[in-house]
Amino acid sequence: MLGRIAGKLKEIIDAWRDYPLQPGTIWKDRFRIERLLGMGSYGQAYACTDLSTGSVALLKRNKPSKGRTGIELLRRESELMRSLAHPQIPRWLDYTVRKRDEALIMEYIDGHNLEFGIYEQGITYSAYEALAVLKSLLAPLSYLHKQGFVHRDVRIPNVMLQEGKLFLIDLGLACPIGERLPAKLQAALGESDGSMASGSAAAIKRRMRSPLPSSDWFGLGHLFLFLMYAGYEHPEGQPEKSWEEELSLQSEVRLFVSKLLQEEPGWETTEHCRQELDELLNSLRLAGQPEM
Structure with missing residues (x-):
């Protein structure tokens, strides 16, 4: 009984921690969140506006409930993308850290x-x-x-x-x-x-x-x-x-x-x-x- 209650409580806490960023949220004084594009097992993807250029970008944030594993996977992806340059692969733009949240910024493909x-x-x-x-x-x-x-x-x-x-x-x-x-x-x-x-x-x-x-x-x-x-x-x-x-x-x-x-x-x-x-x-x- 106590195990089920503890499990349910963890689900509620994880859902709260992973609650999507709201439109209008400013990330690191530069990226304004426009909308949630999708959510995977370890990350969340958003369309955002780069306030320094006015261009649209994709912000991929680690899922907070996944802890260090989510961050490690996101860092691996960032390091790999940063080494690539091909017209059919989204361009790496930036990687940012905000307290315990991190985000990979890349080219947004509008389609x-x-x-x-x-x-x-x-x-x-x-x-x-x-x-x-x-x-x-x-x-x-x-x-x-x-x-x-x-x-x-x-x-x-x-x-x-x-x-x-x-x-x-x-x-x-x-x-x-x-x-x-x-x-x-x-x-x-x-x-x-x-x-x-x-x-x-x-x-x-x-x-x-x-x-x-x-x-x-x-x-x-x-x-x-x-x-x-x-x-x-x-x-x-x-x-x-x-x-x-x-x-x-x-x-x-x-x-x-x-x-x-x-x-x-x-x-x-x-x-x-x-x-x-x-x-x-x-x-x-x-x-x-x-x-x-």
Whole structure:
């Protein structure tokens, strides 16, 4: 009984500590909070105005209830972003400390993510269009891998579309290639061996969280399938089948996507993957099937 009461009290205290910053709040005498954009397990994202320039930025604050773990994850993300400079990755702008709260300030991408486009706007993709999305994302991924990092979270919520240009966002799970996270962070992110022991969802998570470039290729493969299933209607009364059977794809497209999903696709670098996709898209154009 006392344990349940203590647990409930902790939930109330944590919710109070994590109460979002209100519009109009001034952070560090420079950034005015405009609105909450979203809240994750360890952070809160806000649109804010930089009072020194008048420009809009994104402020990512650690969740106070997560203590030092939330701050450590935010600092890792900041240090990684600060070393990057690519037109399809948000720019690092600043890192600030306010008492026990810290915040990463980055470029604000004014648009919507692919998840919103699919589920809220009903956007669908042909196979050619979906492959073109992958080609666009391979540019920042190739750059990221050349810099020695892996994203580890290539999913439709983390791809922003702004005026026809795609951005790869949210580097909160990114890490150096080959890094083994400290046990404390593994446990916090649900990446310890026990938390990903069995089940198809756990197997997908394990593949995507691997600190190797192939995990991002795997993420691209799943992203392609999400785009294709956005326009798929399952025949009523028919049993579910594999994506290879359900989706009407040309054999060369199916082969490329299968390679993305393999544990050992055979590419030495992401640039080699990108070159193969270029060849595939060119062959489809020459065949006169860009709208398939």
